Amino acid sequence: MSKTVSFLQMKDGTREDYLMLDQSERDHAKGLPARVMTTLARLDESLEGYKVSRLEHSLQSATRAEADGADPEMVVAALVHDIGDELAPYNHAEIASGLLRPYVRPEVTWVVEKHGIFQMYYYAxxxxxxxxxxxxxxxxxxxxxxxxxxxxxxxxxxxxxxATKPLAYWEPLVKEIFGRKAHDPRYVKAEAA
Known part of the structure; x- marks a missing residue:
């Protein structure tokens, strides 16, 4: 049985409780790339009516971005930009940008966050x-x-x-980007206090 905290309310937690939870969270975060891949795969059974699945759309977007010479951060953004469709159909862009924010430069998260508004040009x-x-x-x-x-x-x-590259092709890139240390200043500009 795994270790659990001593408290029933957070205000009663001890230093040991929070050290244990911090380590648990770090260990859990290591599985993020695999969870991103699983969530992307689920887009194959998603929103109907288009000629391609949401997964195929995501794969095409990433394939086009890579072919255009986009950098790895922007390519993975193209891959995950609609990952929030399942749970947040009316604000999916914010979900995807929130997923990316700890791992990529601010330009990438801004583009993903605003893409829903920019896409309105084609249909609104x-x-x-x-x-x-x-x-x-x-x-x-x-x-x-x-x-x-x-x-x-x-x-x-x-x-x-x-001619779209399959999901498995993108796994190393997903592991690279989402395997980074969150909020690493080499990739992410520090937030203003």
């Missing part, structure tokens, strides 16, 4: 919405990166005949 006018909602970000230093992400990779990745 058909549903009575504002296709130009992305204009609120004109002048932002990463506007062009998000535009490229959406135009070249995201909106273009619904083709069942596109």
């Amino acid at each position: 006018h058909h549903l009575g919405g504002n296709r130009n909602a992305r204009d609120q970000f004109k002048g932002h230093e990463w506007y062009g990166a998000c535009h490229r992400f959406c135009e070249s990779w995201d909106q273009a990745s619904f083709d069942p005949d596109y």
Whole structure:
């Protein structure tokens, strides 16, 4: 049986309790790459109506990003950008950016967080919405990166005949990015206090 804390309320926890929990969390975090791969695989049984599954869309987006010469952080962002669709269909972009934030540079998380708004350009006018909602970000230093992400990779990745790399191909990259130490300043700019 695994060790458990002594408290029933967090305010009653001891130093030993929290040291044990900290180690448990660190050990659990080592399994993140495998959980990301499992969650991506589940996208194959996801939202219907498109010519490709959400998994195929994600794989195509990553394949296009890699072919375009995107760096590894942006490629993995293209791979996981819709990973939140299952649990957060109305704010999936925030889920994906939150997943990425501890492991990649701020530009990547901004692009993923805003991609849902930028994608509205392609369809919102058909549903009575504002296709130009992305204009609120004109002048932002990463506007062009998000535009490229959406135009070249995201909106273009619904083709069942596109030569897409399989999920297993991306496993080393997922392990590389999500196997990093969280909030490592070599990759992630420190948050302002």
